Amino acid sequence: MSYKLQFAELLPYWNVLLYGLAFTIVLTVVSTVAGIAVGTAGAAARTFGPGWLGRVVAVYVELIRNTPFIVQLFFIFFGLPALGLKLSETTAAFLAMVINLGAYSTEIIRAGIEAVPKGHIEAGLSLAMSKWEVLRHVVLNQAFRKIYPALSSQIIIVMLGSAVVSQISAEDLTYAANFVASRNFRNFEVYLLAALAYLLLALLTRSLLRALGRVIFKAR
Amino acid sequence: MSLVSIRDVRKSFGTNEVLKGVSLDIAKGDVVAIIGRSGSGKSTLLRCINGLETYQSGSIVADGIEVAGAATNLRELRRHVGMVFQQFNLFPHLTAAENVMLAPTVVNKVSKAEARATAAEVLAKVGLSEKMDAYPSELSGGQQQRVAIARSLAMRPKVLLCDEITSALDPELVNEVLRVVEQLAREGMTLILVTHEMRFARDVGTKLVFMHHGKVHEEGVPKEVFAAPRTPELQQFVGQVG
Numbered sequence: 001m002s003y004k005l006q007f008a009e010l011l012p013y014w015n016v017l018l019y020g021l022a023f024t025i026v027l028t029v030v031s032t033v034a035g036i037a038v039g040t041a042g043a044a045a046r047t048f049g050p051g052w053l054g055r056v057v058a059v060y061v062e063l064i065r066n067t068p069f070i071v072q073l074f075f076i077f078f079g080l081p082a083l084g085l086k087l088s089e090t091t092a093a094f095l096a097m098v099i100n101l102g103a104y105s106t107e108i109i110r111a112g113i114e115a116v117p118k119g120h121i122e123a124g125l126s127l128a129m130s131k132w133e134v135l136r137h138v139v140l141n142q143a144f145r146k147i148y149p150a151l152s153s154q155i156i157i158v159m160l161g162s163a164v165v166s167q168i169s170a171e172d173l174t175y176a177a178n179f180v181a182s183r184n185f186r187n188f189e190v191y192l193l194a195a196l197a198y199l200l201l202a203l204l205t206r207s208l209l210r211a212l213g214r215v216i217f218k219a220r
Numbered sequence: 221m222s223l224v225s226i227r228d229v230r231k232s233f234g235t236n237e238v239l240k241g242v243s244l245d246i247a248k249g250d251v252v253a254i255i256g257r258s259g260s261g262k263s264t265l266l267r268c269i270n271g272l273e274t275y276q277s278g279s280i281v282a283d284g285i286e287v288a289g290a291a292t293n294l295r296e297l298r299r300h301v302g303m304v305f306q307q308f309n310l311f312p313h314l315t316a317a318e319n320v321m322l323a324p325t326v327v328n329k330v331s332k333a334e335a336r337a338t339a340a341e342v343l344a345k346v347g348l349s350e351k352m353d354a355y356p357s358e359l360s361g362g363q364q365q366r367v368a369i370a371r372s373l374a375m376r377p378k379v380l381l382c383d384e385i386t387s388a389l390d391p392e393l394v395n396e397v398l399r400v401v402e403q404l405a406r407e408g409m410t411l412i413l414v415t416h417e418m419r420f421a422r423d424v425g426t427k428l429v430f431m432h433h434g435k436v437h438e439e440g441v442p443k444e445v446f447a448a449p450r451t452p453e454l455q456q457f458v459g460q461v462g
Contacts, residue, residue, distance in 0.1 A: 117309070119309040120309050120311060122272055122305070123303075123309035123310075126372075127322070127327065127372070128296075128323060128327045129322075129323060129326055137311075137326055141313045142312065142313055145313065217313075
């Protein structure tokens with residue numbers, strides 16, 4: 001049991017690995033922003049929208065929450081072309097991520113909206129605000145404040161889960177690691193490095209989100 | 221010509237009829253105190269006046285606007301009919317001034333500066349000039365309720381509905397809120413209050429309404445009604461709370 005670590009053999013591939021890391025970061029940031037936008041709209045539809053729309057959203061949420069992410073990804077990338085919708089690996093990866101986080105964040109944000117006291121909504125309505133104005137100015141801020149930790153965790157989960165997009169050859173960090181390992185066979189070093197990169201990314205994202213939360217929700 | 225006219229209003233929650241044909245006329249400047257046991261329909265009646273509850277039959281006209289179903293312009297109605305709640309319902313993420321400024325800026329589209337000037341004026345009126353930038357969690361219950369009153373006043377309502385606004389307060393904080401309401405009454409604001417403060421109803425009210433089993437059981441000038449209740453139900457009620 002004497003394995004000699006040879007990280008030097010990864011050096012020629014530094015640009016591949018760096019590109020993969022950047023891809024994963026961009027994928028996470030974009031799908032976080034778009035996914036939360038989808039989740040906010042979904043949660044608003046389920047709580048404030050008409051019944052039929054709420055039911056449509058409920059079907060979407062349950063469909064996504066009760067199937068594996070990799071199957072969703074494969075369906076979008078390999079399945080949809082049968083319907084004439086052919087997407088690039090990158091587009092499919094982004095789309096799958098947004099759809100996935102959108103569904104989970106719909107549920108999380110909905111819980112936050114429902115935790116806002118009904119009296120606050122009635123007070124807003126009594127001040128002649130419309131339902132949507134109440135949602136925007138009274139409900140959402142309080143809702144996000146309540147569910148921010150849960151949402152932050154979900155963002156980390158999605159970021160780590162994004163490794164799956166390497167399976168359709170979207171060029172993320174895991175794809176880069178696979179690529180390098182298949183060239184120099186330094187599996188131990190490459191995956192150790194990839195694991196460390198994900199770990200650092202997760203820790204960094206967590207503290208970044210925490211700092212962001214302190215700025216956004218500075219008031220009580 | 222009454223400012224608020226309630227005609228034979230009936231309202232049920234499922235099979236439970238809570239308003240069984242209520243009629244009431246409220247003139248400009250009236251201070252109406254609605255009293256009665258819990259479950260007698262007082263709060264439901266109040267909530268029907270600004271459309272927070274719907275009713276099955278009858279009609280309510282407030283400041284010339286018919287309150288009924290979705291067809292009504294509820295927004296227009298609520299610009300004229302303000303409401304203050306038992307639980308204050310201040311928006312916790314906004315300061316006192318921001319709470320007051322929200323509806324004027326969002327609904328009436330006035331500028332931030334103008335809204336802040338209005339906020340300063342109405343908060344001064346309720347004696348909280350120095351608390352403009354305090355958050356609700358930094359205020360006592362009485363102060364929170366006074367901010368809630370100021371928040372309603374900023375919309376310049378013609379009528380203010382007060383739903384048991386002192387019931388959630390510690391006894392020593394009740395008076396600071398009642399003093400504000402009394403001042404509003406003196407200035408001619410039309411007020412409809414659901415209240416358990418019998419002394420306040422008698423001294424400040426211009427009209428007393430006793431509700432019992434979903435109906436107006438007895439009404440009249442507060443001092444006269446309290447001095448000589450006609451119905452046995454009101455006699456018993458006054459005897460218990462007075």
